[in-house]
Amino acid sequence: MNAEPLRLAAVSAHERILDDAPQDLRAELLDMTGQAFRRINRFIELAVYGALRCGREAGGVGDDTALYLASEAPMLADCVRALRGVIAEARPPTPFEFMNISGNMAGFYIAQHLRMRGPQLAVHRNSASLECALELLQLQSARHRRALLGYVEEGVWPLAEQRLRLGLPATAELSESSHWFYLDADCAAPLGLIDPIERCSTLEQAQRALADAPAQWRVAIGHRCSRADIDALRAVRRDAQALDADATYSTATTAARLIGFLLLDSAPGLLQVNHSGDGGYYLLRVRRA
Incomplete structure (x- = not known):
């Protein structure tokens, strides 16, 4: 892909206003993949769930598809847990906490289940990370014809603590979501x-x-x-x-x-x-x- 317009072949959206407990996605992931996910965090669950839904909407993705995953605050719940352990409890992160904080772990699971062999890039930026990912996709050096682009926002519980971190009123609603876009330069009838x-x-x-x-x-x-x-x-x-x-x-x-x-x-x-x-x-x- 390059500075030509990006052709949107398929999209999917999962959005939810948060309440006191997370929505259980693992049963749906089991139905979608036939695999029980045990040692992944909420961010990875949301990313895999959204990417698989978009792949279904597209009728499958090419194995040469590139993967771009954008977020403003990825793996935040695990980061909070790890920092609390180090600072308040004087203990190191557990191996799975440390591993799941890695920016490319979600992409590993997505590529595994969609059988993708293309390049992968995680764009974690505190402002306009989706626009930044789109900007990177349109570079002349981005030669892939197809790309799966996602934006994931993870819920963090307890919600009262998260509102304090964000400086929000106690009445503010919080949300989590997983939005995905399948971009195909050869799509004859794009959505946009x-x-x-x-x-x-x-x-x-x-x-x-x-x-x-x-x-x-x-x-x-x-x-x-x-x-x-x-x-x-x-x-x-x-x-x-x-x-x-x-x-x-x-x-x-x-x-x-x-x-x-x-x-x-x-x-x-x-x-x-x-x-x-x-x-x-x-x-x-x-x-x-």
Whole structure:
């Protein structure tokens, strides 16, 4: 793949607002794979579950498919557990805690069950990691014709402690999700096309991009944009959608919005602006084929 538009052949989404106990995914994974998963963490469960569902939606993936897995805070529950053990209990992490914190463990299980032999990359970044993964997919050096791209957000319990870590109100809803995209450069009838990712170095450039978007397009603001960013961007497009983080916290807004546009919307295109985390802004454009 290169700077040509990425062709979306299939997508899948698993989303859930969290309550006091995690949803049991292992029974469903057993039905899907015929294998009992015992020593994997929640993040790996979500990643494998979502990737297998997307593979089914695609009718199978080629064995040369590349795997890109993006997340803002991967394996967080195991990281919390390991750090608590080291700091509060003065004990080292268990072998499985240490192994499951590795960024590529989820990809190992996905490749094993989908029989994929392509390259694998885990993109773990505190801001706009999905946009970053798409940017990497569109490099001239990315020569693979097919890629399975996922974004996973893991739930961490107890929820009250997680809200404190995130600085959220006690009433804020937390979520977990596993969103996946199968990209195939040879797909004859794609669900949509993702244009090359663009970067803006200033808020003014992002405002101009939003103002220049066709009136019929959906426009949106990513979850990493500040309140000041949201106000400035809505000054040029009042219809720009944005998430109220105090009501529902999610890092998967971009992935969910993209799939919602592809499956549920009739607009000809979607433009989202999101803060890149390094002082600039990402522009993500998706349009009908």
